[in-house]
Each structure stands twice: as structure tokens, then as C-alpha cells.
Amino acid sequence: MSQNYDVKDLGLADQGRESIEWADREMPVLRLIRERFEREKPLQGVRLGACLHVTTETAGLMRTLKAGGAEVFLAASNPLSTQDYTAAALVKHYGISTFAICGEDNDSYYSHIKAICDVKPLMTMDDGADVVSYLHKERPDILEGIIGGTEETTTGVIRLRAMEADGVLKYPIVAVNDANTKHLFDNRYGTGQSTFDAIMRATNILIAGKTVVVAGYGWCGKGVASRAKGLGASVIVTEISPLAALEAVMDGFRVMPMMEAAPLGDIFITVTGDTTVISGEVFSAMKDGAIVCNAGHFNVEIDISALEKMTKSRKVIRTFIEQFEMNSGKSVFLLGEGRLVNLAAAEGHPASVMDMSFANQALCAEYMVRNAKTLEKKVYSVPADIDAEISRLKLLAMGVSIDTLTEKQEKYLASWEEGT
Numbered sequence: 448m449s450q451n452y453d454v455k456d457l458g459l460a461d462q463g464r465e466s467i468e469w470a471d472r473e474m475p476v477l478r479l480i481r482e483r484f485e486r487e488k489p490l491q492g493v494r495l496g497a498c499l500h501v502t503t504e505t506a507g508l509m510r511t512l513k514a515g516g517a518e519v520f521l522a523a524s525n526p527l528s529t530q531d532y533t534a535a536a537l538v539k540h541y542g543i544s545t546f547a548i549c550g551e552d553n554d555s556y557y558s559h560i561k562a563i564c565d566v567k568p569l570m571t572m573d574d575g576a577d578v579v580s581y582l583h584k585e586r587p588d589i590l591e592g593i594i595g596g597t598e599e600t601t602t603g604v605i606r607l608r609a610m611e612a613d614g615v616l617k618y619p620i621v622a623v624n625d626a627n628t629k630h631l632f633d634n635r636y637g638t639g640q641s642t643f644d645a646i647m648r649a650t651n652i653l654i655a656g657k658t659v660v661v662a663g664y665g666w667c668g669k670g671v672a673s674r675a676k677g678l679g680a681s682v683i684v685t686e687i688s689p690l691a692a693l694e695a696v697m698d699g700f701r702v703m704p705m706m707e708a709a710p711l712g713d714i715f716i717t718v719t720g721d722t723t724v725i726s727g728e729v730f731s732a733m734k735d736g737a738i739v740c741n742a743g744h745f746n747v748e749i750d751i752s753a754l755e756k757m758t759k760s761r762k763v764i765r766t767f768i769e770q771f772e773m774n775s776g777k778s779v780f781l782l783g784e785g786r787l788v789n790l791a792a793a794e795g796h797p798a799s800v801m802d803m804s805f806a807n808q809a810l811c812a813e814y815m816v817r818n819a820k821t822l823e824k825k826v827y828s829v830p831a832d833i834d835a836e837i838s839r840l841k842l843l844a845m846g847v848s849i850d851t852l853t854e855k856q857e858k859y860l861a862s863w864e865e866g867t
């Protein structure tokens with residue numbers, strides 16, 4: 448790509464800037480980091496290739512990295528999640544080379560990833576590990592010059608740990624998802640709220656009284672199930688982990704295998720991170736009119752090709768809703784092409800949780816630069832002091848104060864002599 452951006456329409460830039468500034472109001476921790484970065488320039492001279500959802504919240508992170516002195520190149524981490532106005536504003540008002548167009552096809556998606564790799568980044572920032580995977584498969588020549596990277600999401604961290612286990616990972620990565628200030632809030636409250644935001648925007652159906660089947664009870668599944676319950680749904684959880692299933696039972700949900708849940712559900716939401724969770728067999732057992740969507744990172748959880756094979760006709764009946772009329776005569780309705788529904792049919796997690804996720808990203812980028820010489824080609828957890836500092840700053844910004852240990856309490860906690 449010869450130009451240093453590829454967006455839908457620069458004419459959308461002013462609208463994008465208003466929305467970016469609106470989101471920024473809810474991101475006080477990232478703002479504080481940006482102010483410090485502006486003064487200290489910890490990322491001076493770092494060429495950074497980021498592959499993230501191109502949203503107003505991501506714009507806040509890009510501005511922060513740039514304020515820290517980095518030269519930033521951004522590509523979309525999902526073909527449907529780009530906000531075209533945000534991409535336009537990033538290019539026109541914030542000087543960030545952005546390569547992202549909502550609805551881009553697979554070729555365009557990868558040409559954008561290629562564009563940010565062609566600049567030979569010193570550091571990468573991924574959401575799903577597509578850049579790391581692309582660089583290792585297609586551009587091993589560039590790997591040598593990369594000092595490190597960060598990864599935003601559960602699925603990406605799983606892929607990277609698999610690379611580390613296979614001995615093929617060629618530079619250190621910090622797993623931002625592992626920070627408590629990331630997954631306890633972003634995965635749980637972010638995915639919980641934005642998934643229902645998307646389902647309600649796309650369908651305008653009443654959730655109360657519906658049976659919602661949530662596949663997966665990790666942090667995202669916990670959030671989705673809890674919000675479904677709060678909206679008045681009867682919730683069924685499906686799991687493969689005995690521990691997670693037990694948690695779901697004790698949290699008050701019905702737990703059963705997917706094939707038993709199939710004929711009961713009105714709405715199915717996959718959040719497992721694994722493939723073929725809703726298979727052709729599950730589709731055949733569903734009731735007429737079932738709504739199916741995915742809130743996991745990749746569009747692999749719902750077996751759409753199996754559904755296509757058992758379908759006699761299909762049509763888009765409303766933006767983000769496609770009806771599949773199966774050979775049996777029953778219909779299922781698929782939302783957002785089976786891609787991350789909260790980003791395809793809504794705007795992703797609200798800014799207030801992305802504040803903490805992206806504060807982690809910014810501070811981990813700084814950590815990477817400071818420790819480049821000593822880090823090995825491994826997946827690292829976010830340093831505990833970064834996690835602690837972010838929770839402290841977030842509470843401060845929210846105006847919440849807490850107690851501190853008295854001297855007596857500290858002494859008690861450090862002792863072992865006192866008992867009953």
C-alpha cells in the first residue's frame with residue numbers, strides 16, 4: 448500500500464473526533480497516562496504496529512502512544528468492528544496511519560495487516576494475535592528487529608502460549624488480558640453489557656422471559672449470563688470445564704450439555720473461544736425462530752457452513768439479522784454473520800472498562816521498552832505493580848476511597864503465632 452492510510456471516507460473525520468472526545472471523558476486513567484507520556488516521552492522513536500478494533504476507545508489509546516513519542520500504525524482486528532468515522536478522525540485529526548474499513552473482505556483485512564507490518568515495527572500490539580501469527584508465517588525477515596509486543600484478548604493469549612510451547616515464538620509478549628484490571632472488568636462487565644446492547648439494537652426483542660443459552664462460563668460468559676439474568680431471562684449455561692460448570696450452578700444457573708439446551712433456547716450466545724460450539728446437529732435440534740450469535744473473538748464458534756448445507760433459503764431481513772430457513776422448514780436467525788456481535792452490531796465495550804484495558808496496554812508498551820534487553824521470547828504476565836496502580840487510579844478517578852491497614856493489622860497479617 449503506497450499511501451499511509453486506507454479508510455472509508457475522510458469526510459467523516461469531524462464526526463469521529465466528537466465521538467472520540469466523548470469516549471475520552473470516560474477514560475480518566477488513560478488520560479492521566481497520556482499527560483505523563485506527553486511530558487516523559489517513554490516511547491520516543493518506537494514504530495508501533497497495532498491491530499485492534501478501530502473504535503473511539505482505541506483512538507484514546509493510539510493518542511496516548513503517540514503522545515509518548517511512538518509512531519503508530521493501526522489496522523483493524525476484525526473486518527466488521529471498524530467505526531469508519533473513528534478511522535477517518537485518526538488519520539485526519541490525530542495523525543495516526545490507519546488501515547481499516549468496516550465490512551472489508553478477507554483480502555483487504557490482510558492487506559491492512561500487511562501494511563502495518565511493511566513499516567517494520569519495533570513493537571506490536573494485537574487483539575487476537577493475527578499480527579504475530581502473520582509476521583511469523585509471512586515475514587520472518589522482520590521478526591529480528593522487534594523488541595516485543597502486547598496481546599489484548601483471551602483468544603490471542605491462548606494462541607501465543609501455543610506458539611511459546613511449540614518453541615516458535617520469536618519475541619516477548621505481555622499478555623494484557625491476564626491483568627486483573629483487564630479481565631475482571633473488560634471481559635465480565637464489558638462483554639456482558641455490550642453483547643446485550645448488540646442483541647437489543649439488532650433485534651429490538653424483549654429479553655425478559657426468554658431462555659438464553661450461554662455457551663462458556665469464563666469471565667466473558669459470566670458477564671453475559673449475569674446480564675441476561677438481570678434482564679429477566681431464564682439462563683442456561685453450557686460448559687466443558689467441571690469447575691466452571693460448578694460455579695455456574697452455584698451462581699444459580701441451569702447447566703446442561705448443548706444438545707439438551709438446543710430445543711429450549713430462544714437466544715444462543717457463544718463465548719467459549721473454541722470452534723464448532725453450535726454444530727449442524729445443534730441447529731437441527733433448535734426450535735423455530737431461535738436467535739444465534741457469537742461474542743467470542745473469532746467467527747469459528749458457530750458452524751455456519753453446516754448451517755448453510757441444511758438451509759434451503761437465506762436472506763438478510765434487517766441489518767445484522769440473517770434468516771436461514773432450514774430444509775426442515777424451521778428458521779434460525781444469525782446475528783452479525785457469527786462475528787463478535789458486540790462489536791459488529793454495537794460499539795464494543797463501553798469506554799469506562801476500556802480505560803483500564805488500554806491503560807494496561809500503554810503501561811505495558813512502556814515496560815517493554817524499559818525491559819527490552821532482559822525479556823526472553825516468552826509470554827509474560829502484566830507486572831503486578833502496573834495492575835495495582837491502575838486499580839488505584841481508577842478508584843481515585845471514580846471518587847471512591849478505601850480503608851488502609853492499621854499498624855496493628857499489618858503486624859497481625861505478618862505474624863503466625865496468634866491463633867484461636
Ligand code: ADE
Nearest residue numbers: 500502504505794795796
Ligand atoms: N474490545 C471490546 N470492546 C472494545 C472497544 N470498545 N474498543 C476496542 N476494543 C474493544
